[in-house]
Amino acid sequence: MSPTKNKIRVLHIFSTLPVGGAEILMFNFVKNFDRERFDVVICCLGVEGEIGKQIKNCGVEIISLNSKRIGNISAALFFRLRNFIKAGKFDIIHTHMYHANLYGRTAAWLPGRPIIISAVHNIYKKVKRHRALINFVLSKITDKVIVGTKAVMEAVKKHDHVSENKMEIIPYGIDTAIFMKNHDGQSNRKKLGLSHKDYVVGNVARLENAKGQRFLIESIKILKDRGLDPKCLIIGSGSLGKKLQDLVNIKGLKDSVFFLGMRHDLPELFSAMDAFIFPSLWEGLPLALLSAMAAGLPVITTHAGGIKDIIVDGEDGIVIPPSNSAAIATAIEMVLKDVDLKKKLSENARQKVTHDFSAKTMTVKLEETYRQLLSHSRGTMPDSFSISL
Numbered sequence: 272m273s274p275t276k277n278k279i280r281v282l283h284i285f286s287t288l289p290v291g292g293a294e295i296l297m298f299n300f301v302k303n304f305d306r307e308r309f310d311v312v313i314c315c316l317g318v319e320g321e322i323g324k325q326i327k328n329c330g331v332e333i334i335s336l337n338s339k340r341i342g343n344i345s346a347a348l349f350f351r352l353r354n355f356i357k358a359g360k361f362d363i364i365h366t367h368m369y370h371a372n373l374y375g376r377t378a379a380w381l382p383g384r385p386i387i388i389s390a391v392h393n394i395y396k397k398v399k400r401h402r403a404l405i406n407f408v409l410s411k412i413t414d415k416v417i418v419g420t421k422a423v424m425e426a427v428k429k430h431d432h433v434s435e436n437k438m439e440i441i442p443y444g445i446d447t448a449i450f451m452k453n454h455d456g457q458s459n460r461k462k463l464g465l466s467h468k469d470y471v472v473g474n475v476a477r478l479e480n481a482k483g484q485r486f487l488i489e490s491i492k493i494l495k496d497r498g499l500d501p502k503c504l505i506i507g508s509g510s511l512g513k514k515l516q517d518l519v520n521i522k523g524l525k526d527s528v529f530f531l532g533m534r535h536d537l538p539e540l541f542s543a544m545d546a547f548i549f550p551s552l553w554e555g556l557p558l559a560l561l562s563a564m565a566a567g568l569p570v571i572t573t574h575a576g577g578i579k580d581i582i583v584d585g586e587d588g589i590v591i592p593p594s595n596s597a598a599i600a601t602a603i604e605m606v607l608k609d610v611d612l613k614k615k616l617s618e619n620a621r622q623k624v625t626h627d628f629s630a631k632t633m634t635v636k637l638e639e640t641y642r643q644l645l646s647h648s649r650g651t652m653p654d655s656f657s658i659s660l
Contacts, residue, residue, distance in 0.1 A: 278310040279641060282361040282385075284352075284375035286316045286341050286368065288323035288333075290533075292443075292558050293367050293392040298322050299446055299630035301331045305638060314355065316341050316348060316374060341370050353378040361385045363641055368392060369402060376409045386644045390417045393555035394426040394576045406431040414644055417637075419443045419556040420577025439640060442580070443556045444633025447625050450565035454542035463504070463529070463543060470501045470607050473544040475537065475559040476551070478509030483550035483573070485511075485518060489596035490548075492522045494603060501603060503528045503548075506540060541566035546606050546613075551575040552593050561628050564588075564620035569613050571602040581628070587619035 288294045297313070304311060315323060315335045323333050334355065338348045356364060356379055365388040366375030372389045379387050389409070410416065410433045417439050418424045424440060427433050457467050465471060476482035484505055491503050505515070505528065512530070519528045534540060537559075541547070547563035547570045554576035561581070563570055570588040572578055584590035589606065591598040606613050626632075 278308060279363065279645065280310045280312070280359065280361045281363045281365060281641065282356065282359060283311065283313045284316070284364065284366045284371045285313065286370045287318055288313070288315055288320035288326065290321050292555070293390070294320065294322040295445075295558055296392075296443055296633070297367070298326055298329075299444055300634050300637065301326050301329050302446070303630050303634040309638065309641070312359065312361075314352070316352070316371060341374075349374060349378055353381070356385070357381055362645060363388060366390065369406075372409065373405060376413060380412050386414050386641075386648055387412060388415045388417060388640075388644070389413050391423055391427050392419065394423055394553055395430055398430050403430045403432075407433065410437065413437070414648075415439055415640065417441050417640070420580040422577045422579060423555055441633060441636045441640065442628055443558060443561065444628055444630040445558055445561045445565060445624070447565045447629045450538050450541065450562050451567075451621070451625075452538060454539050456542035459539045459543040463531075465502055465543065470499070471504065471544045472501055472546045472548050472603060473504040473506065473540065473563075474548050474550075475506040475540075475563070476549070476557070477507050478505075478511040478515055480511065481551060481553050482507075482509075483552050483593065484515055486550045486594060486596045486599055487548050488515065488518050488522065488524065488528055490599035490603065491524055491527055493597060493600035495524070495527065497600070497604070499604065499607070501527065501607070504531055504540065504544065505529065506531045506534050506537070508533050537562060538566060541568055544568055546571060546603060548599060548603070549573070549578075550591070550593065550599055551578070554578055556580065561624050565624045567617045567621045569606050569616035570620060571599060571606065581623070586616075587623050588616060 311331055313333045316338050318337060319333050319335045327333050336351055352374055363386040364375055364379040366372045367390045376387055376389060379385055416433055416437055419442055424438050428435055474484060474487055478484060491501060494501050516530060541563060547568040549560050549572040551573055552575055556577035571591060572582060572588055573593045574590050582588035582590055589602045591602050
């Protein structure tokens with residue numbers, strides 16, 4: 272691995288790259304960054320993972336250290352990473368999530384050190400005091416902490432005691448184009464055993480307490496008791512899979528609620544839906560919600576975490592209180608019966624995502640942050656950036 276002349280070398284560090292929100296953001300970045308000006312390398316402390324394989328196919332180098340001791344303090348892993356960073360002559364080290372933030376920031380503290388950036392991708396479900404202390408200490412050698420939403424910024428400020436002027440909000444970005452393509456919704460419904468007459472709602476998320484699918488299932492029961500017959504698609508996997516399926520059976524909803532597991536055809540599945548329900552209890556900034564909005568679906572969601580930075584109630588979505596099945600049912604019925612409201616929510620949601628939450632917008636903002644930090648560090652803008660943007 273040899274540095275590329277006149278390009279800014281950026282190293283992103285992850286523990287691993289499975290299918291997940293932060294990892295998909297990395298994938299979206301590598302598809303859009305300016306390869307004439309940046310040389311990007313990714314280092315995984317463990318194995319590369321599924322998203323890592325997809326990133327490789329984009330022509331970006333991934334180095335896997337294949338450590339099995341990421342969750343424990345490993346001096347061997349630290350020195351391997353430190354030697355790799357030193358040999359790579361990187362201008363910027365950009366770390367992601369707790370363990371990569373821990374190893375990456377400490378290993379990058381070298382004589383004539385590179386710019387150090389840390390990314391926090393979620394709010395705290397439960398504050399771990401030792402982690403908060405470590406994050407506070409490491410923030411002193413960090414040039415910038417990047418967060419996706421104001422809610423995450425407030426959490427980092429409150430628990431890690433990182434000053435706001437050291438943080439920057441760069442909203443997450445999705446590949447809007449793949450969700451805005453036209454798909455044959457009726458054909459996709461037939462594949463799922465659904466009729467064109469059915470009113471179909473959906474949810475895409477891990478099957479965990481944080482995502483609130485239990486309340487969505489209970490709302491379908493409420494609607495059936497009101498004489499309606501919506502169909503519900505639940506897409507994803509997780510530790511609550513069996514419990515949620517048992518709940519469906521107990522409520523007598525086997526013909527109304529369908530678990531599709533992990534899927535890689537979300538644009539097609541979205542085309543089969545009439546509305547997207549996202550009853551999360553806590554969040555960072557959910558990519559599934561942004562994706563549904565890009566697909567033109569009216570969304571019904573809580574204001575958990577960073578969602579409040581996206582959705583304005585009644586304008587580009589309907590906001591319901593958390594843990595409230597009756598409110599979900601009422602909102603679904605409202606969108607079902609009010610065609611004008613559905614159209615308004617759909618159009619506004621798509622417009623907002625396209626303008627503020629696209630992968631291209633995210634990448635441009637991140638590249639600008641890189642440039643600014645290097646300019647302040649070196650005292651001048653690099654020669655390779657002399658042309659106007």
